[in-house]
Amino acid sequence: MPRVSLEWTNGRRETVPARPGERTLEAAEGSGIDLPFGCRIGVCGTCTGRVLSGEMRHVESPRGLRERDSRDGYVLTCIAVPSTDCTVEVGTDVRARLFENPWR
Amino acid sequence: MSTHTADSHGEEGHSHHETVGPGYATPQAAIEQSERERVAYVVGLYTGTDVDAPDFLAVVDVDPDSGTYGEITDRIEMPTKGDELHHFGWNACSSSCHMEGLERRYLVMPGNRSSRITIVDTENRAHPEIVRVIDPEEVHELDLSAPHTVHCPTGGGVMISMLGNAEGELPGGFLELNEDLEIEGRWDLPGEIEMNYDFWYQPRHNVMISSEWAAPETYQPGFDIEDVEAGKYGHRLHFWNWEEKTVEQTVDLGEEGMVPLEVRFLHSPEATHGYVNAALSSNIFHFFEADGEWHAEKVIDFEGRDLEGWEMPVPALPTDILVSMDDRYLFGANWLHGEVWMYDVSDPANPRHADSISVGGYFGDVREVKGRELAAGPQMVQLSLDGERLYWTTSLYSTWDDQFFPEEKENGSVMLKADVDPRRGTMTLDEEFLVDFGDLPDGPARAHEIRWPDGDCTSDVWQ
Ligand code: FES
Numbered sequence: 303m304p305r306v307s308l309e310w311t312n313g314r315r316e317t318v319p320a321r322p323g324e325r326t327l328e329a330a331e332g333s334g335i336d337l338p339f340g341c342r343i344g345v346c347g348t349c350t351g352r353v354l355s356g357e358m359r360h361v362e363s364p365r366g367l368r369e370r371d372s373r374d375g376y377v378l379t380c381i382a383v384p385s386t387d388c389t390v391e392v393g394t395d396v397r398a399r400l401f402e403n404p405w406r
Numbered sequence: 407m408s409t410h411t412a413d414s415h416g417e418e419g420h421s422h423h424e425t426v427g428p429g430y431a432t433p434q435a436a437i438e439q440s441e442r443e444r445v446a447y448v449v450g451l452y453t454g455t456d457v458d459a460p461d462f463l464a465v466v467d468v469d470p471d472s473g474t475y476g477e478i479t480d481r482i483e484m485p486t487k488g489d490e491l492h493h494f495g496w497n498a499c500s501s502s503c504h505m506e507g508l509e510r511r512y513l514v515m516p517g518n519r520s521s522r523i524t525i526v527d528t529e530n531r532a533h534p535e536i537v538r539v540i541d542p543e544e545v546h547e548l549d550l551s552a553p554h555t556v557h558c559p560t561g562g563g564v565m566i567s568m569l570g571n572a573e574g575e576l577p578g579g580f581l582e583l584n585e586d587l588e589i590e591g592r593w594d595l596p597g598e599i600e601m602n603y604d605f606w607y608q609p610r611h612n613v614m615i616s617s618e619w620a621a622p623e624t625y626q627p628g629f630d631i632e633d634v635e636a637g638k639y640g641h642r643l644h645f646w647n648w649e650e651k652t653v654e655q656t657v658d659l660g661e662e663g664m665v666p667l668e669v670r671f672l673h674s675p676e677a678t679h680g681y682v683n684a685a686l687s688s689n690i691f692h693f694f695e696a697d698g699e700w701h702a703e704k705v706i707d708f709e710g711r712d713l714e715g716w717e718m719p720v721p722a723l724p725t726d727i728l729v730s731m732d733d734r735y736l737f738g739a740n741w742l743h744g745e746v747w748m749y750d751v752s753d754p755a756n757p758r759h760a761d762s763i764s765v766g767g768y769f770g771d772v773r774e775v776k777g778r779e780l781a782a783g784p785q786m787v788q789l790s791l792d793g794e795r796l797y798w799t800t801s802l803y804s805t806w807d808d809q810f811f812p813e814e815k816e817n818g819s820v821m822l823k824a825d826v827d828p829r830r831g832t833m834t835l836d837e838e839f840l841v842d843f844g845d846l847p848d849g850p851a852r853a854h855e856i857r858w859p860d861g862d863c864t865s866d867v868w869q
Binding site for chain 2: 346
């Protein structure tokens with residue numbers, strides 16, 4: 303069973319087990335840890351996290367993630383399943399830093 | 407649950423008019439017969455913050471004679487987190503004023519991100535209750551997602567604009583609920599439109615007008631200028647044959663009409679005029695019928711303003727507009743600049759600036775109210791039925807707030823008010839009125855759309 307370490311920007315850290323095929327968001331919730339989410343179908347980006355180590359794969363096309371962000375290790379935790387032990391940065395700051403004020 | 411009841415309204419209900427159903431016989435009747443609003447229903451949300459709580463419907467006391475004036479007196483929490491409550495609406499309005507037994511009583515509250523639709527019973531105005539939840543799966547089954555505007559066509563059903571398909575991509579469409587507020591089906595045939603956002607219908611002219619934001623997969627994660635360049639944002643208005651449910655005419659607003667959002671028809675059932683705010687282009691368009699065709703012309707143009715540290719002039723971003731019940735004024739909010747404004751539209755093709763208040767945002771003169779610092783400018787507006795009080799909140803959309811006013815997440819939104827003199831065409835900020843959504847037990851919340859129990863300028867339509 304892969305283990306997923308969740309890291310928040312404020313320093314909080316939790317490690318949760320993920321059953322085979324289980325999505326990261328669900329794995330966290332299964333251990334009583336709440337992560338941000340909206341649509342839960344890979345569209346809205348609310349659940350965006352960043353893989354710092356290990357591997358995850360999306361079980362559906364990650365529509366709420368731009369290709370360049372995907373290449374940089376960002377994942378949608380609602381549809382991302384860990385294939386190995388992973389460390390993921392989570393919390394709403396992760397998505398927010400991908401979208402800046404375009405006119406400034 | 408049935409939306410039909412034999413009971414009349416409670417003691418706070420309106421009772422002195424000649425209609426047998428909900429609402430008022432005419433827009434003028436709404437002005438004459440409505441009582442001053444005492445309670446406001448306001449959407450409050452935590453989606454997209456690290457506050458671990460569901461979004462909620464806030465009951466706000468707006469009765470100056472009450473001991474809790476300006477306070478949030480109740481919060482009805484949604485059953486699940488992550489909805490992003492945004493716009494909402496009633497099960498019935500004045501379009502059903504001839505329908506005996508039908509009441510304006512149930513609020514239909516869509517989660518724009520979750521596609522969950524929660525039905526709230528407001529029989530007890532001070533303490534509404536959730537009575538039904540429509541799950542996202544039921545909505546996705548019709549190949550729809552991202553519910554937005556709620557209108558209540560004659561007869562007790564409800565129609566909701568849907569911005570995406572089940573995958574969060576295009577095309578969007580329209581969802582219909584039956585009079586028991588259960589899913590009836592899809593209103594339109596898929597493919598009539600691609601993008602969707604707001605809509606308004608004018609039954610006497612058999613027309614419905616819908617506007618365009620973007621696909622949920624495009625606008626939900628955040629605003630990316632590259633998506634605008636790639637043509638992923640809307641710039642068209644669709645004029646539907648209301649009865650046939652088909653688009654008869656599409657008007658392209660072009661570069662000056664990027665992201666047309668709120669569709670506001672004049673209230674007179676005879677009128678063939680209305681307005682839409684092209685938010686991204688910072689222009690207001692007037693649409694009207696002439697020679698059997700619909701036209702749209704730019705009538706207000708808000709100039710960008712230079713600000714140190716910005717690479718280009720800051721656009722006004724007029725994100726919401728409304729027409730007063732007497733069809734005399736167009737009100738609106740420039741979210742980035744920090745301004746609420748009113749234009750005289752007694753000559754609909756030639757709006758005349760009447761007054762503005764400069765508050766919040768990047769340029770607002772007023773930087774705090776009752777000691778509370780302001781960040782975001784005015785956003786969602788709502789006007790009292792008599793046209794004498796304008797209220798507004800400051801959050802646009804969680805992910806977009808984060809880009810332009812990250813303070814909304816840290817400190818929460820505010821609800822503010824101006825007193826309006828419709829005779830003189832003036833507005834004055836009420837410096838004693840402040841509802842602080844930053845000061846709540848679970849943490850600071852954003853606030854979005856506002857509605858009155860007895861109908862308002864943005865939901866009532868006449869048959
Ligand atoms: S919750 Fe919407 S993309 Fe994951």
